[in-house]
Amino acid sequence: MIEKGNPLSQEVQKGRATIPIEDIREMIRICNRYAYEGGNRVVIIQEAENMTPQAQNSLLKILEEPPQNTYFLITASHPEQLLTTVRSRCRSIKLIPWEEEYIRKTLIESGVDPAVAGKSAAASYGSIGNAITLSSDDTYWRKKDEVINAFFRNRSRSEILNISTAWKDQKASAEQMFNIVEDCIQQMLRYRLYHKKKDYPEEYPQEWKRFAEEAPLERFMLLTDAVASARKQNISNVNFQAIIEQLLLTFVGESDLWVK
Secondary structure (H helix, E strand, C coil), rough: CCCCECCCCCCCCCCCHHHHHHHHHHHHHHHCCCCCCCEEEEEEEECHHHHHHHHHHHHHHHCCCCCCCEEEEECCHHHHHHCHHHCCCCCCCCCCCCHHHHHHHHHCCCCCHHHHEEEEHHCCCCCCHHHHCCCCCHHHHHHHHHHHHHCCCCCCHHHHHHHHHEEEEEEHHHHHHHHHHHHHHHHHHHHHCCCCCCCCCCCHHHHHHHHHHHHHHHHHHHHHHHHHHHHHHHHHHHHHHHEEEHHHHHHHHHHHHCCC
16 A cells, blocks of 8 residues: 555655655565565555656556556545656546535434534535545535634735745645635635536635626636646645645635725
């Protein structure tokens, strides 16, 4: 099992925000040993877009010519961030998420409070497992409120440096931050397209309510692209504080357009 923050190689520091080449080299070394009982071996790389470009390049040969009885399962929420050479060596299987209402009912049936079940289902990305975890994870909800405060309730450019300074050592949780921001954009986009009451950004400032009601679709794409760019920069080890400052400036600038 290979995943960011939980190194396979003893050379790698725990909590790292990427999967480095050392972990892939250690996996290859393990795979080249013969199993005592000669059974099958499965290598799982979770959220493989977190591999550095060097790690992805190091993976190519063993993907193309795997050892006997060795199988690779590579998961990615953002497969477009994987190198084309990696994707071309894999068979793509797209997993369809569960419907939000089905997840909500499943949580309620298991004893979760209906209000908690609703917000956990909405933030679960269609995964019942994620929803169960979120329903009892107070840390996640505190982090979500912190992110919403920074990106959607703050309109002061002078506060951006304070926020980025406070977050500069939180690179390990960058993916969670980006996911939360994307969730907020998608919620407003759903409201813009379908005007469902449950998607209305009730707790957001007036300018973001106007954005959700009136913004053309290209403005949503601009924000989504900004988050995607921040992800790529983070994987490429660009200074994390600089990434956050750039992203916050984009959101503050957008909110300024919708102030009456």
